Amino acid sequence: MPPAHIELAALRKVYPARGGDVVALDGIDLAVARGAIHGIVGRSGAGKSTLIRCLTVLERPTSGTVTVDGEVLSDLSEARLRSARRRIGMVFQHVNLLDSRTIAANVAYPLEVAGMPRERRAARVAELLELVGLAGRGDAYPAQLSGGQKQRVGIARALATEPAVLLCDEPTSALDSATTRQILGLIRDLRDRLGITVLIITHEMAVVREICDSVSLLEHGRVVETGPVGDVVAVYGSRLARELIPVPELPLDDARSLVEVAYTTDDVATQDVLGAVAALGDGVEIAAGTIETLAGRRVGRLQLDVPAGDVDAALTRLRAAGVHAEVTR
């Protein structure tokens, strides 16, 4: 594995509060390889935003280290941090463009901060707007753009100082699904062309499925599951596998037992799984199922409706056929 480009080691963040401290991050270890797109998922309050704020050291970690592009950011003084942050581009859920500035002036802002002379800024801004597909829109104001276009401006601005890493905090949560796909496509395209490392925080599994190479699940400030997307989907029964390959929900009032079957075609062909299910006999039915291709792997999950008395026998026979099987209800 190449050396990590973003590395968090034993990262802790505690917010002092009346009636007990809030441990927002509780010992995070995370390594993202150069050029990878890594997703961080987790429920509301899991610590995702805190993690990204610690990564940019907008929030000082309570303990632990943050290393980006070979530099230990968590040790730097505020003044040194200001220049170190130029190697980090950040994209926000609400974009956070300045309404008083034109698109071009928004994209120029980080260049101004970095002290680039005015004559060179205009050329760089034109280049960036071209990169995100907004060439010629520089004179418009943010209010005149659609949500997706605004996020493109946000991305152009984040890339202005040629950062080594791009951090995205819920970049598509405010967008519809078609626009989401466009923005995600753009991010992947930029990674391919510029070789930047991307960390993307999201609560939408669709984002992970669409563009992430690897993913971590955050819960109560800890990384509870992590790995390349192709690997985590093969960890049957894990939360990431279940959420990345969702099966349509079944009505709760159904009294029969459900047996869940999961497999990848690396181990067993779909036809053989269906054959094994058919061999269980007449009383067993497929109630819901998903078969899809993700991160180059074909994976499947089925919910079997099994008469209560036959569950144990069904589990044994399915496992003998080489598939993962467990009772889920």
Add this chain to the structure above:
Amino acid sequence: MTWWDDVLADPVIREKVPQATLETLQMVGVASLLTLVLGLPLGVLLHTTSAGGLTPQRAVSAVTGFVVNIGRSLPFVILMIAVLPFTRWVVGTTLGWQAAVVPLTLGAVPFFARLVESALREVSPGKVEAARVMGSTRRKILGSVLVREALPAIVAAATVTVIALVSFSAMAGVIGGGGLGALAISYGYQRFNTPVMIACVVLILVVVQAVQIVGDALTRRLDHR
């Protein structure tokens, strides 16, 4: 036609009204200028030192907040009389429009500062955070993000403040400041010269309207949302 000629021939209308108008404009003009110059930094200080501000400073915030609140809660008539010694020390006299500028400014600065503070609070913290991630210094964030993004609201606040100053200037006129308010009271109310009173009121109205129109136009020009 005859009553109209009578009104225009009245020496009070011909001489005192134009002079009073000038006094009002000078009084309000200078007080407005001073209020903007002093109130803007004070409002910025109120915001930046507050808990969610750029440089939180509990003690500074508490003290400035307290002083501003005193200025805000004192009725203008009382403030005007209470600061008479200060006015004499600054201007050398307590009479004339120059003297009226002092209480007017003291009364308007806290008012405007609070309005500026709330305009700054309306700027989304996300914009400040984005600027910080881009490596912006606090000074640059203050100027190019906070104040610049709040500018339409600050101009609207300035408009409200200047209009309040016009109305306070009538009161300041009563204790020797001159201006349209004083004229309206001394001729219109005490000497039953109704045309003078009406002329004064109409002129005050014109001034207020003009300020509002200019303020609105400026706000619209600055606001790109």
